[in-house]
Amino acid sequence: MMTALRPLLFLLMLLPGLSAWCQEVDNTTDPWESMNRRIFAFNDTLDKYALLPAARGYQFIMPDPAEEGVGNFISNIYEFNSMFNFLLQGRPGDALQSAGRFLVNTTMGLAGLLDVATPMGIAHEPADFGQTLYTWGVDRGPYVVLPIFGPRTVRSATGYFVDTYTSLPSFAVERQWAYLFWVVEALDLRVDLMQAENLLSGDRYIFVRNAYLQRREYFLTGEIQDSFSIEEEGDEYIEF
Secondary structure (H helix, E strand, O other), rough: HHHHHHHHHHHHHHHHHHHHHHHHOOOOOOOOHHHHHHHHHHHHHHHHHHOOOOOOOOHHHHOHHHHHHHHHHHHHHHHHHHHHHHHHHOOHHHHHHHHHHHHHHHHHOOOOOOOOOOOOOHHHHOHHHHHHHHOOOOOOOOEEEEOOOOOEEEHHHHHHHHHHOOHHHHHHOHHHHHHHHHHHHHHHHHHHOOOOOOOOOHHHHHHHOOOOOOOHHHHHHOOOOOOOOOOOOOOOOOOO
């Protein structure tokens, strides 16, 4: 467990410098646009020839109830992260709620394949380490496109990797189970994003950038900065 927590401990030591650096560099939303566009094109090609065909195959062989069960299982796994981050944010009530969802769905919901907590009135409210950094006053930093992992900000990218390496799969003794979980998670997310592809128009890079930043802002504050339309699926926040 200590091995998985090392990224968090390391980040805590660098936090003052990270905050100051983000504030200094964040002069515009996208100061690294030239580099970001090249990485975006690489990711687009990788998606077209690898991830998207794999996601379509996954969707084809998975019955809808099984696909929903996998999505529930993944969401339940990350209740642990939500609990952990709510504690770091000083929100013990929300942490207890996430812990309750995890306990109920893991036991009564067949290891999380069924979401029985929501009908019982235990609502799903996600939290991640990027949100924790926001709560601690760390600036957003510039928009950045990561190879394979896609659109982020410096703050949300930092949070993503901390969340990944402090998630339950990262504690697995046999690493292949963690890798299998992350592969299935990527396929499940890509299937979800197929529904949004028809919305893409104009400059794909600009569209995806604006959509990501708006959805992230909505996740953190519950507010939308301009008129860009955001569709929520229930109360679930979908990262992309």
